[in-house]
Amino acid sequence: MTATPFGSITDVAGVDVGHHQRTGRGWQTGTTVVVVEGGATPGVDVRGGGPGTRETDALAPENLIQQIHAVCLTGGSAYGLSAADGVVAWLERRGLGFPVGPPTGDDQRVVPVVPAAVVFDLERGGVFANRPDASFGDRAARNARRAQQAWGAVGAGTGATAGGLQGGVGTASTRVRIATPPATADDAEPAPFADIVVGALAVVNANGTVIDPVSALPWAPSGARLRRPTRPERDALGDALAEQARAQLNTTIGVVATSARLTKAEVAKFASVAHDGLARAVRPAHSMFDGDTVFGLATGASELPAGPTRLQTEGSRHHALNALLAAAADTFAAACTHAVLAATTIGHAPAYRDLCPSALR
Amino acid sequence: MTATPFGSITDVAGVDVGHHQRTGRGWQTGTTVVVVEGGATPGVDVRGGGPGTRETDALAPENLIQQIHAVCLTGGSAYGLSAADGVVAWLERRGLGFPVGPPTGDDQRVVPVVPAAVVFDLERGGVFANRPDASFGDRAARNARRAQQAWGAVGAGTGATAGGLQGGVGTASTRVRIATPPATADDAEPAPFADIVVGALAVVNANGTVIDPVSALPWAPSGARLRRPTRPERDALGDALAEQARAQLNTTIGVVATSARLTKAEVAKFASVAHDGLARAVRPAHSMFDGDTVFGLATGASELPAGPTRLQTEGSRHHALNALLAAAADTFAAACTHAVLAATTIGHAPAYRDLCPSALR
Numbered sequence: 001m002t003a004t005p006f007g008s009i010t011d012v013a014g015v016d017v018g019h020h021q022r023t024g025r026g027w028q029t030g031t032t033v034v035v036v037e038g039g040a041t042p043g044v045d046v047r048g049g050g051p052g053t054r055e056t057d058a059l060a061p062e063n064l065i066q067q068i069h070a071v072c073l074t075g076g077s078a079y080g081l082s083a084a085d086g087v088v089a090w091l092e093r094r095g096l097g098f099p100v101g102p103p104t105g106d107d108q109r110v111v112p113v114v115p116a117a118v119v120f121d122l123e124r125g126g127v128f129a130n131r132p133d134a135s136f137g138d139r140a141a142r143n144a145r146r147a148q149q150a151w152g153a154v155g156a157g158t159g160a161t162a163g164g165l166q167g168g169v170g171t172a173s174t175r176v177r178i179a180t181p182p183a184t185a186d187d188a189e190p191a192p193f194a195d196i197v198v199g200a201l202a203v204v205n206a207n208g209t210v211i212d213p214v215s216a217l218p219w220a221p222s223g224a225r226l227r228r229p230t231r232p233e234r235d236a237l238g239d240a241l242a243e244q245a246r247a248q249l250n251t252t253i254g255v256v257a258t259s260a261r262l263t264k265a266e267v268a269k270f271a272s273v274a275h276d277g278l279a280r281a282v283r284p285a286h287s288m289f290d291g292d293t294v295f296g297l298a299t300g301a302s303e304l305p306a307g308p309t310r311l312q313t314e315g316s317r318h319h320a321l322n323a324l325l326a327a328a329a330d331t332f333a334a335a336c337t338h339a340v341l342a343a344t345t346i347g348h349a350p351a352y353r354d355l356c357p358s359a360l361r
Numbered sequence: 362m363t364a365t366p367f368g369s370i371t372d373v374a375g376v377d378v379g380h381h382q383r384t385g386r387g388w389q390t391g392t393t394v395v396v397v398e399g400g401a402t403p404g405v406d407v408r409g410g411g412p413g414t415r416e417t418d419a420l421a422p423e424n425l426i427q428q429i430h431a432v433c434l435t436g437g438s439a440y441g442l443s444a445a446d447g448v449v450a451w452l453e454r455r456g457l458g459f460p461v462g463p464p465t466g467d468d469q470r471v472v473p474v475v476p477a478a479v480v481f482d483l484e485r486g487g488v489f490a491n492r493p494d495a496s497f498g499d500r501a502a503r504n505a506r507r508a509q510q511a512w513g514a515v516g517a518g519t520g521a522t523a524g525g526l527q528g529g530v531g532t533a534s535t536r537v538r539i540a541t542p543p544a545t546a547d548d549a550e551p552a553p554f555a556d557i558v559v560g561a562l563a564v565v566n567a568n569g570t571v572i573d574p575v576s577a578l579p580w581a582p583s584g585a586r587l588r589r590p591t592r593p594e595r596d597a598l599g600d601a602l603a604e605q606a607r608a609q610l611n612t613t614i615g616v617v618a619t620s621a622r623l624t625k626a627e628v629a630k631f632a633s634v635a636h637d638g639l640a641r642a643v644r645p646a647h648s649m650f651d652g653d654t655v656f657g658l659a660t661g662a663s664e665l666p667a668g669p670t671r672l673q674t675e676g677s678r679h680h681a682l683n684a685l686l687a688a689a690a691d692t693f694a695a696a697c698t699h700a701v702l703a704a705t706t707i708g709h710a711p712a713y714r715d716l717c718p719s720a721l722r
Contacts, residue, residue, distance in 0.1 A: 049630065049679075207683075269410065273647050279637035284687035286634050288679045318410075318649045326645035 007173030009199030009335075010146045012257040014038045014299045017201065018144030019155030019169070020136050028125030028347045029075035031083045031136035032155030032169055034201060034255050035144040036297060037096060039067035043267030043296035044115060047275050048251060049288030052078045052118035059295075061265035065113050069096040070141065071295045072116035073156040073169075073203050073253050076131030084116035086137030117253040117293040119205035121159025124347060152342030153351070156203040161250070162282070162340050163209030164243045166351040170339025172222070173199040174327045178260075178304065178320040194302045196320075198327040200274065200335035202254035206282045207289055210340040213241050216356060220281035222337035229356035236355045251291035252278055252336060256328045261300035266321060271296030273325040277333030294332065368534030370560030370696075371507045373618040375399045375660045378562065379505030380516030380530070381497050389486030389708045390436035392444045392497035393516030393530055395562060395616050396505040397658060398457060400428035404628030404657035405476060408636050409612060410649030413439045413479035420656075422626035426474050430457040431502065432656045433477035434517040434530075434564050434614050437492030445477040447498030478614040478654040480566035482520025485708060513703030514712070517564040522611070523643070523701050524570030525601045527712040531700025533583070534560040535688045539621075539665065539681040555663045557681075559688040561635065561696035563615035567643040568650055571701040574602050577717060581642035583698035590717035597716045612652035613639055613697060617689045622661035627682060632657030634686040638694030655693065 009015055014036055021030025044059045054072075058065045069091055074083040091097050097110030114137075122128055140155060152168040153160070160167025176196045204210060212219050216234040217226055229237065256274040274294045279285050286292050304320045341360065345351040353360055370376055375397055382391025405420045415433075419426045430452055435444040452458050458471030475498075483489055501516060513529040514521070521528025537557045565571060573580050577595040578587055590598065617635040635655045640646050647653050665681045702721065706712040714721055 047633070269649075272408070273645075276637075276640035276646055279640040279690065284634075284683070284690060285637055287683040287686055288630075289683065322645070322648040322650065325648055329640065329645060 008171045009173060009201040009255065009257055011173035012197045012199040012259050012299060013301055015199065015257050016144040016146050018140045018142065019150060020139035020143060021155055021158040023125065023158060023346055026125050026127030027130045028159040029121050029131055030155045030158035031072065031074040031132045031140045032203065033087055033137060033140040033144055034071045035141060036069055036299060038299065039069055040297035040299045041066060041262055041264055041267050042068045042115065043264060043271045044293065045268065045272040045275060046293045047286045048290035048292035051291035051293050052081065053116065053293055054081050054084055055113050055115040058113050059115060061268055065098055066264060068113050068115065070114050071255050072114050072137055074116065074118050074132045074136065075121040075156055075159045077118055077120045077122050079131045080118045081116055082134055083132040083137035084114045086134035087114045087141050088112045090138050090141040115295055119156060119160055119203055119251045119253060121205060124159040151338065153344055153346045157339060160203060160205035161349045162204045162206045164240045164349060165211065165340060166343040166345055166349040167204045167206065168339040168343035169201065169203050170335045170337065170342055171201045172331050172334035172338055173197060174331045176323050176327045178323060179315045196302050196324060197259045198256065198324060198331050200254060200256045200331040202252060202332060202335035202339050204252050204282065204336050204339040205250050206252050207250035207287055208282045208284045209241060210282055210337060211237065211352060213238055217359065218337040219283055220333040220337050222334040224341060226359045227361065229359045233356040233358060240350050240355060250289060252282055253293045254332065254335060255295045255297060256332055257297040258324055259299050259301040260324060261303050262298040267296040267298050270324060270328050274328040274332040276329035277331065278336060281333040281336035369532045370534060370562040370616065370618055372534040373558045373560040373620050373660060374662055376560065376618050377505040377507050379501045379503065380511060381500035381504060382516055382519040384486065384519060384707055387486050387488030388491045389520040390482050390492055391516045391519035392433065392435040392493045392501045393564060394448055394498060394501040394505055395432045396502060397430055397660060399660065400430055401658035401660045402427060402623055402625055402628050403429045403476065404625060404632045405654065406629065406633040406636060407654045408647045409651035409653035412652035412654055413442065414477065414654055415442050415445055416474050416476040419474050420476060422629055426459060427625060429474050429476065431475050432616050433475050433498055435477065435479050435493050435497065436482040436517055436520045438479055438481045438483050440492045441479045442477055443495055444493040444498035445475045447495035448475045448502050449473045451499050451502040476656055480517060480521055480564055480612045480614060482566060485520035512699065514705055514707045518700060521564060521566035522710045523565045523567045525604045525710060526572065526701060527704040527706055527710040528565045529700040529704035530562065530564050531696045531698065531703055532562045533692050533695035533699055534558060535692045537684050537688045539684060540676045557663050557685060558620045559617065559685060559692050561615060561617045561692040563613060563693060563696035563700050565613050565643065565697050565700040566611050567613050568611035568648055569643045569645045570602060571643055571698060572598065572713060574599055578720065579698040580644055581694040581698050583695040585702060587720045588722065590720045594717040594719060601711050601716060611650060613643055614654045615693060615696060616656045616658060617693055618658040619685055620660050620662040621685060622664050623659040628657040628659050631685060631689050635689040635693040637690035638692065639697060642694040642697035
């Protein structure tokens with residue numbers, strides 16, 4: 001497995017990302033939409049004690065919906081769930097969703113299922129009533145593209161904080177080489193089968209810290225080359241971390257995507273193990289005040305081995321799946337770290353890169 | 362919160378631990394029992410892809426049983442679940458269990474509910490048919506005591522491996538200071554309320570590694586003062602880690618216990634967040650071949666604040682619970698690390714302390 005941290009979730013072919021945000025005049029919030037126009041098999045795992053979500057029940061492995069076309073991540077706490085309405089309308093205009101009723105030429109009726117999760121950023125811009133609505137979802141979806149340069153304090157990360165620092169949206173990707181079963185019994189070295197891409201996007205608005213207060217560096221190594229901050233920088237960081245009101249409702253939400261073809265149940269497991277990356281990158285995580293939620297998406301471009309499920313057989317489906325699970329954790333951890341490294345100061349919370357500029361050269 | 366790593370789960374008053382194992386003559390397996398004769402509110406979270414468990418459904422928050430008196434952790438894979446039978450019989454003899462039928466003097470009928478989880482250690486001693494039975498559970502329960510000195514390759518950790526190294530049983534404890542609500546509105550500093558103890562016991566038989574192959578030190582800092590191993594030691598460790606057959610069924614199982622009084626639902630959350638510690642200490646974790654399972658136990662000696670659930674109120678129940686959740690993750694991580702640090706070489710798999718003696722001075 002080759003980690004290519006600070007790649008992007010859009011390295012998974014077919015996955016686009018769009019942001020929309022508003023800052024100033026009492027605003028500091030936004031919405032990020034992950035769009036898969038070709039459809040993806042979905043999954044989700046909700047592990048925080050205070051989640052705010054929509055359409056997560058439809059993603060249960062036993063339930064009807066097998067493909068979705070977008071996930072909406074947004075500020076605005078429970079109010080912000082209305083941002084997903086704009087994504088639903090945008091998908092309907094494109095005829096993307098669960099097909100219903102008889103096909104009527106080009107006019108196939110669809111019901112778009114847009115899972116969503118929110119972060120708590122109310123009043124970060126100063127006005128409690130300023131939060132994303134359907135227009136945010138619509139604009140974020142219209143901004144969706146493969147080449148997405150903006151990370152950090154953008155989209156759903158605009159109003160985010162992470163342990164007293166500015167939070168944000170981060171991303172990363174990893175390439176996983178999956179082995180095939182040996183062609184013959186005495187074929188010791190399995191041939192390479194396929195390069196599978198695993199990408200992650202995380203909106204970090206965590207009650208916990210992403211930066212270790214002792215080392216002033218991220219808890220989770222992410223592949224970023226960082227230097228130890230200077231003494232005055234470490235002191236400034238320590239002050240900022242101490243400022244953190246421990247009583248805040250906070251949340252890390254995100255998406256892990258892969259180019260592999262997985263079953264709905266496998267995508268649920270894939271999303272679940274991504275929480276291991278969250279546990280490594282954000283400390284503590286999954287508290288009663290966190291709404292930590294990770295969605296999984298599998299585009300299905302690359303087939304995994306079909307079997308067998310035998311322990312001693314390299315190249316089995318479950319070995320391949322295990323490699324993707326490990327990559328989900330590693331990549332989601334890197335995305336969380338990147339969210340905080342990429343963020344710039346836009347409101348009251350200072351950004352890591354502004355407090356510790358020497359860490360990033 | 363003061364971490365006192367390499368304390369013991371038996372630092373939670375009322376919690377005892379007993380081991381029984383067999384080695385040599387084709388044997389290398391055993392059983393560990395956590396006994397709470399005074400009863401504890403139970404919970405569980407199963408997050409591995411290949412679990413082997415018993416009585417986990419009874420622990421669901423909505424189900425009947427509110428108190429249990431023992432948890433059984435054992436080698437022997439699915440066969441080893443019979444070890445719990447011996448614990449059930451031992452508890453029945455003591456009249457400990459769910460009371461049924463009319464009380465008949467000293468002869469109260471009980472049904473002991475003994476949750477159990479297994480690790481896959483079949484054939485580690487050489488003979489596939491040698492695995493724990495009810496006599497192992499009985500002996501481990503009879504050995505249960507507060508002062509438990511033996512850790513590492515004992516009990517359920519006897520046949521355990523961790524990324525090619527000898528695995529084992531580890532423990533740790535943490536003391537958590539819980540704040541009370543302020544007595545008056547302008548009382549800025551809440552008074553200390555209680556010191557709550559959080560203890561963990563982990564049986565590490567992981568497919569992933571506990572030791573970082575690059576640094577030759579544990580992934581998760583545990584409070585143990587370790588030195589960087591010498592170059593020859595690091596090379597020997599690298600060889601051992603590479604030896605690991607990646608196809609093994611493996612599992613980390615354990616218990617987190619606390620002296621707090623929690624609801625059954627709160628104990629389930631407490632067990633769930635302990636998996637964050639597993640995710641930090643064992644990499645990767647929660648694979649399809651891991652049966653990772655953590656039980657929670659709350660003895661109820663110390664009351665938590667009853668409320669209110671308000672974000673800005675230090676001293677609320679949810680702030681106290683959050684502190685216990687964070688301690689569950691930290692303490693379980695330390696227990697996992699300790700399992701591998703404490704293990705000695707008893708079979709084919711070399712122990713960390715024998716490969717890298719200079720790390721432990």
